[in-house]
Amino acid sequence: MKSRRFLFLGKLILYVLLSAAIGYTLLVMVYAIPLKPINEHVRDSVKIFEREGTYPQLVNGHKDSQLDNWTDALMLLIAAHEGSQGSIFKQAAQNAYSEVADKNPTESLISIYLNNSEKKEIMYERYWHGYLVFLKPLLVFFDYGEIRFLNMAFQLALMFSVMYLLTKRHRALYGIPFCVYILSLNPAALAMSMQFSSIFALTMLSSVVLLFREKQYKENNAFVIRHFLIVGCLTGYFDLLTYPLHTLAVPLVLWLSISHKERYKTAIGSAFAWIVGYGGMWSLKWIVSSLITGENVIVNALKQAVFRTRYVISDTEFSFKDMFVSLFDAFNEQVIFISLMVSLIYIMVCIWKHKLQMNYHLWILLSGIALMPFAWYAVLSNHSYMHAWFAFREMCITIFSLQMMVISLNKHYQ
Numbered sequence: 001m002k003s004r005r006f007l008f009l010g011k012l013i014l015y016v017l018l019s020a021a022i023g024y025t026l027l028v029m030v031y032a033i034p035l036k037p038i039n040e041h042v043r044d045s046v047k048i049f050e051r052e053g054t055y056p057q058l059v060n061g062h063k064d065s066q067l068d069n070w071t072d073a074l075m076l077l078i079a080a081h082e083g084s085q086g087s088i089f090k091q092a093a094q095n096a097y098s099e100v101a102d103k104n105p106t107e108s109l110i111s112i113y114l115n116n117s118e119k120k121e122i123m124y125e126r127y128w129h130g131y132l133v134f135l136k137p138l139l140v141f142f143d144y145g146e147i148r149f150l151n152m153a154f155q156l157a158l159m160f161s162v163m164y165l166l167t168k169r170h171r172a173l174y175g176i177p178f179c180v181y182i183l184s185l186n187p188a189a190l191a192m193s194m195q196f197s198s199i200f201a202l203t204m205l206s207s208v209v210l211l212f213r214e215k216q217y218k219e220n221n222a223f224v225i226r227h228f229l230i231v232g233c234l235t236g237y238f239d240l241l242t243y244p245l246h247t248l249a250v251p252l253v254l255w256l257s258i259s260h261k262e263r264y265k266t267a268i269g270s271a272f273a274w275i276v277g278y279g280g281m282w283s284l285k286w287i288v289s290s291l292i293t294g295e296n297v298i299v300n301a302l303k304q305a306v307f308r309t310r311y312v313i314s315d316t317e318f319s320f321k322d323m324f325v326s327l328f329d330a331f332n333e334q335v336i337f338i339s340l341m342v343s344l345i346y347i348m349v350c351i352w353k354h355k356l357q358m359n360y361h362l363w364i365l366l367s368g369i370a371l372m373p374f375a376w377y378a379v380l381s382n383h384s385y386m387h388a389w390f391a392f393r394e395m396c397i398t399i400f401s402l403q404m405m406v407i408s409l410n411k412h413y414q
Contacts, residue, residue, distance in 0.1 A: 008222070012229050012273060016280035019233040023128060023281070024288055027092035030136040035082055038139040042080045045144030046113045049073055054106040063330035063389040064186040071195040071240060074105040076144065077112075078124065079135045093292040095129045096121050125289040126301040128281065130237035131198055152191035158204035159187075165211035171258060173410070176342060177403030181250070184335040184396040196390065198238040199246050206231045206251040211258075218259055221266050228252070228270040232277025236285075241383065243393040245376055248274040249369050250397065253404050256365050267365050308383040323377060323385040330392040339399055343406045355410050362408050370401035 049069055058065035074097060081098055083091035098119040100108040111117035138147050159182060166174045190196045209227065210217065217223045228248065235247045252270055256263055282301075289297040311318055350356040373394035377384045384391045 012226075012276055013280070015226070015229055016233055016277055016284070019230070019237070019277070020281060020284040020288065023130060023233075023237050024092060026133045027129070028088055030133055031083075031088040031092045033136050033140060035080060037141075038080050038136060041139045041141075041143040042076050042109075043113045045076060046110055048144055049106050050110055050114075054104060058186075058188055058192070062186075062332065064332045064392065065189050066389050067189060067193045068195040068390065069106050069193075070104055072144070072193055073109040074124075075129075075131060075135060075194055076139075077105055077109055078129060079132055079139055081121075083121075090292055093125060093289045095124045095127065095132075097124060098122070123293075123295070125293060125295065125297045126286060126304065127240055128237045128285045129240075130234075131194065135194070147194070148192055151194065151197050155187065155191055155197070155200060155204070158201060158208065161208050162204055162211065165208060169211060169214065169258065173407055174254070174257065174404070176346070177400055177407060180335065180339050180342060180403055181396055181400040183338070184332065184399050185393055186332065195240060196242055196393075198240075199235070199243055202231065202234055202238065203246045203250050206247055207254055210251050210255050214258065217255075218261060221262055221269065224255060224259075224266055225269040225273045229273035229277040232274035232279075233281045234277075235274075236278045236281030241380075242390060243396075244278065245372055245394050245397060249372055250400060253366060253369055253397075253401055256362065257404055257408065263361060263365055267368075308380050311381045311385075313382060313386055318381075318385055320378065320381070323381055323388070326385055326388040327377065327392045327395065330389045331395060335399065339403060343403065346406055347409060350410050357409065359408050363405055366401045366405045366408070370398045370405075373397050 052067070052069055054070050054073075056067050056069065057063070058067070077097035077099075078095055081096050083094065083096055097105075098108065098112055099105070099122050100111045100117045100119050103111060108117075108119070112119055135147075138150070142150065162178065163175050166172060166178070185200065190200050206227070210224075213223075217227070228251075231247050231251070235244050248271060252267065255270075256267060259266070286298045286301045289295070311320075311323075347356070376394055377391075384394075
């Protein structure tokens with residue numbers, strides 16, 4: 001029994017190593033794309049950043065509608081950067097970009113492409129920047145505005161796919177918490193910011209695969225665990241530390257709600273596999289970058305990781321309460337009101353139709369998932385407090401989990 005566990009763990013590690021190798025190869029390939037058409041489309045995109053600024057809000061005063069043009073500009077600068085530090089193999093590990101002194105990425109993008117300002121090269125090696133696998137080819141044909149439109153269409157297609165599969169699997173009621181969850185994220189902001197798109201797309205794609213392959217996955221829990229390992233790898237590859245827990249929590253909530261087989265074992269195994277994939281991909285990027293560039297990326301990344309766990313910003317200490325207040329301030333309270341009203345009406349209908357019944361085992365698991373964001377905030381305190389205006393989205397997991405707990409009160413959905 002113990003040898004089988006070690007063998008399975010070995011397979012998981014092998015999958016992570018293989019994922020890193022494939023990920024690096026794909027980056028090398030896209031770094032070979034000619035930069036002339038990319039630069040032309042980036043230049044055409046500058047007018048959007050000029051008009052909107054660094055942190056525009058789609059609805060003034062609503063932080064959940066705030067776009068991250070700071071990071072989107074950085075992504076464009078990395079995609080269009082002509083490396084001066086050697087081969088494409090080295091460039092794929094360095095992920096460098098150009099910056100104008102004393103200017104943020106949005107201002108640098110405008111200054112470089114409109115004013116031809118003097119610039120310096122900055123290395124950004126600690127992330128994989130896997131989004132470049134799609135962004136660089138897209139920039140050959142489209143500018144930033146057109147990519148936003150394509151992103152919106154893609155996200156809508158993914159959302160409708162999840163809804164269609166839930167209906168086809170005779171679980172249309174799950175569409176209620178799913179829609180409230182989507183609303184809590186502010187889908188308009190997700191579609192308009194590339195920075196926020198990777199996690200949402202991975203969350204939806206993972207959910208689609210789980211629902212589409214429900215029958216095969218139910219036959220063997222190892223398939224589910226392997227699924228979450230791969231999703232963890234992809235999360236570490238594409239994300240720039242936005243709201244990564246969603247790729248684990250949301251599909252897992254859906255799976256635990258539709259599968260009655262070995263729920264505890266599946267939940268623990270899937271969470272462990274996701275952590276191995278996510279943490280493994282991060283660590284391997286640091287190792288790959290250190291080996292190829294000759295820089296000590298591992299030490300630099302670990303220093304940054306330690307900094308992100310401190311309850312200090314600019315030498316000023318803050319408490320967990322301060323952080324939570326900041327996070328809640330960014331959350332749209334109207335979504336909480338909608339969630340409470342929908343839950344109350346649903347419970348009353350269940351009582352009226354004599355269908356109210358509690359599944360304690362499912363509630364324990366979903367309660368644990370609902371608490372995941374607060375564990376994340378406690379660990380990554382500095383990052384969560386500093387970026388509360390988008391880190392609040394981790395709390396949308398709590399909304400979704402609690403709503404699914406309410407749905408499970410119907411004895412036909414247990």
